Amino acid sequence: MTSHSEHQVRVVQLGGLMPFLREWLDERYAAPELADLGDPAGVVVAVAGGGAPVGAAEMDALPDLRAVANFGVGYDNVDVDEARRRGIAVSNTPDVLTDAVADLAAFLVVDVLRGLTAADRFVRSGAWARGERLPLTRDVRGAVVGVLGLGRIGTAAAERLEGFGAQVHYHSRSPKDVAWTYHPSPVELAAASDVLVVLTPGGAGTEGLVDAAVLDALGPDGYLVNVARGSVVDEDALVAALAAGRIAGAGLDVFADEPHVPEALLGRDDVVLLPHVGSATVQTREAMGRLVLDNVDAFLGRGELVTPVPD
Ligand code: NAP
Numbered sequence: 001m002t003s004h005s006e007h008q009v010r011v012v013q014l015g016g017l018m019p020f021l022r023e024w025l026d027e028r029y030a031a032p033e034l035a036d037l038g039d040p041a042g043v044v045v046a047v048a049g050g051g052a053p054v055g056a057a058e059m060d061a062l063p064d065l066r067a068v069a070n071f072g073v074g075y076d077n078v079d080v081d082e083a084r085r086r087g088i089a090v091s092n093t094p095d096v097l098t099d100a101v102a103d104l105a106a107f108l109v110v111d112v113l114r115g116l117t118a119a120d121r122f123v124r125s126g127a128w129a130r131g132e133r134l135p136l137t138r139d140v141r142g143a144v145v146g147v148l149g150l151g152r153i154g155t156a157a158a159e160r161l162e163g164f165g166a167q168v169h170y171h172s173r174s175p176k177d178v179a180w181t182y183h184p185s186p187v188e189l190a191a192a193s194d195v196l197v198v199l200t201p202g203g204a205g206t207e208g209l210v211d212a213a214v215l216d217a218l219g220p221d222g223y224l225v226n227v228a229r230g231s232v233v234d235e236d237a238l239v240a241a242l243a244a245g246r247i248a249g250a251g252l253d254v255f256a257d258e259p260h261v262p263e264a265l266l267g268r269d270d271v272v273l274l275p276h277v278g279s280a281t282v283q284t285r286e287a288m289g290r291l292v293l294d295n296v297d298a299f300l301g302r303g304e305l306v307t308p309v310p311d
Contacts, residue, residue, distance in 0.1 A: 016050025021289040055079040069295040076202035091295040091305040096287035101278040102156030108251030112223040113138040141165030146193030149200030190217035202229025212237040230256035
């Protein structure tokens with residue numbers, strides 16, 4: 001245990017961080033948790049993760065704060081406008097998690113089409129041994145996968161799914177320089193898709209982007225996969241659409257009020273429910289941690305972040 005009283009504390013932990021990263025931060029900077037910080041004077045960098053909120057209250061508590069290093073590529077937990085007003089820089093962890101999250105998105109597409117986790121439950125329940133049969137599922141080859149938010153992860157997921165023989169369509173706010181089919185709105189993309197894969201950022205700009213109209217456009221044979229943020233999908237509308245058979249199923253890694261999953265989804269065999277594990281591999285989480293340290297080092301050393309969030 002490092003004593004925080006013997007040196008000037010320059011880095012603080014804002015919560016939500018994995019144990020290995022807390023150890024790294026403590027070893028390298030003797031960085032305490034905000035709750036254990038005595039005098040906040042001189043704290044220049046705050047490290048946040050796991051969706052821990054960083055807003056005016058946290059910034060008020062740290063009058064000398066100049067930078068927030070966020071563990072995660074999504075930074076909808078950070079009030080970036082408030083940070084900007086106060087001259088506080090913000091970094092995230094892009095690229096290092098793209099492969100892991102794209103893998104997971106592609107796995108969820110395959111799972112909803114082929115019913116893999118439902119088939120696992122079928123075996124475990126003894127239904128197979130009793131001679132029951134599972135319904136046939138759907139080919140990935142030839143399926144139209146609509147990527148909503150064709151960024152780093154969306155593009156990498158699309159490349160994987162092309163390898164399975166899927167046809168890729170997409171919608172982002174602007175068309176990209178790719179050969180895939182662009183649709184000018186989420187509703188038009190959903191109408192063309194067998195599986196709609198959501199990979200936009202969270203936050204105010206995308207809240208409820210997938211609403212009842214998008215789900216109805218996806219239709220009774222269409223599946224929703226959400227690996228972005230729970231806020232991007234109107235969860236009540238999703239639950240209602242599943243209950244009424246207005247969409248065929250869903251694969252969800254993220255939810256509106258994590259770790260709470262709507263009760264109505266828990267008993268459904270047509271949904272795959274994951275506890276926000278898109279980037280949760282040893283290698284990827286360590287790479288994210290290293291990038292957080294690189295940002296802290298760069299900021300303390302030369303007043304610049306390595307991976308600042310875009311303007
Ligand atoms: P990125 O490269 O910034 O891609 C996001 C894409 O979304 C951009 O290409 C952007 O394109 C598009 N977009 C933004 N607002 C939009 C809107 N209103 N409508 C349609 N498209 C919109 O980010 P990334 O690295 O791929 O990460 C994407 C997100 O994945 C993160 O922000 C995070 O929320 C989520 N994520 C989840 C997990 C997990 O564990 N489940 C892990 C990592 C990341 P335009 O600017 O052209 O619109």
